[in-house]
Amino acid sequence: xxxAAPPSHDRAETxxxxxxxxxxxxPSILSxxxxxxxxxxxxxxxxIEGTVEGDIRAHQLVIGESATIRGExxxxxxxxxxxxxxxxxxxxxxxxxxxxxxxxxxxxxxxIESGAHFEGSVQRQEDPIANGPTRKLAPPVSE
Numbered sequence: 001x002x003x004a005a006p007p008s009h010d011r012a013e014t015x016x017x018x019x020x021x022x023x024x025x026x027p028s029i030l031s032x033x034x035x036x037x038x039x040x041x042x043x044x045x046x047x048i049e050g051t052v053e054g055d056i057r058a059h060q061l062v063i064g065e066s067a068t069i070r071g072e073x074x075x076x077x078x079x080x081x082x083x084x085x086x087x088x089x090x091x092x093x094x095x096x097x098x099x100x101x102x103x104x105x106x107x108x109x110x111x112i113e114s115g116a117h118f119e120g121s122v123q124r125q126e127d128p129i130a131n132g133p134t135r136k137l138a139p140p141v142s143e
Contacts, residue, residue: 032066039071048082061090065098074129080116089128 027045030036034050041057048056049064054071061075067082078090080099093107097115104120106128112118 027060027062032064055086063099076129091127091129 025044027047028042029047030050030052032049035053036050037053039054039056040046040052043059045060045062046056046058047062047064048067048069050066051068052071055073056069056071057074059075060077061073061079063069063073063078063080063082063084065081069082069084070086072087072089073084074089076090077092078088079094079096080088080101081096082098083100084103086103088101088103088105089107091108093105093109094111095101095113095116095118097113099113099116099118101116101118102120105118105122106125107122108124108126108128110122110124
């Protein structure tokens with residue numbers, strides 16, 4: 001009887017000594033004929049082409065030209081090509097020429113292409129997504 005081949009140690013050796021490779025899967029895509037009512041949260045990437053009535057949190061978030069979002073969007077990288085009515089928070093935020101944003105943008109870096117429509121305020125923070133939802137300021141207290 002032939003001796004069994006020794007187990008391959010290639011995988012075990014590299015996984016034990018090398019850092020784990022970054023998990024990069026294909027982005028989730030919500031098509032243009034889809035309407036979601038409720039919040040969406042993922043650690044991965046998402047591309048929205050349809051309508052979302054709720055907040056969205058993702059690693060990389062792409063709002064397609066045909067998309068409409070009514071709620072807060074949060075991501076490490078946020079690209080807006082469509083319409084957002086609500087706050088945008090991201091480390092990197094980019095509004096393309098076709099973007100329509102009605103709400104505040106809180107970012108570390110921002111790019112706004114010529115032709116983008118934006119109504120709201122822009123605020124730079126070192127880590128805009130770490131502190132959870134940004135709270136509105138309390139009204140002044142009269143004494």
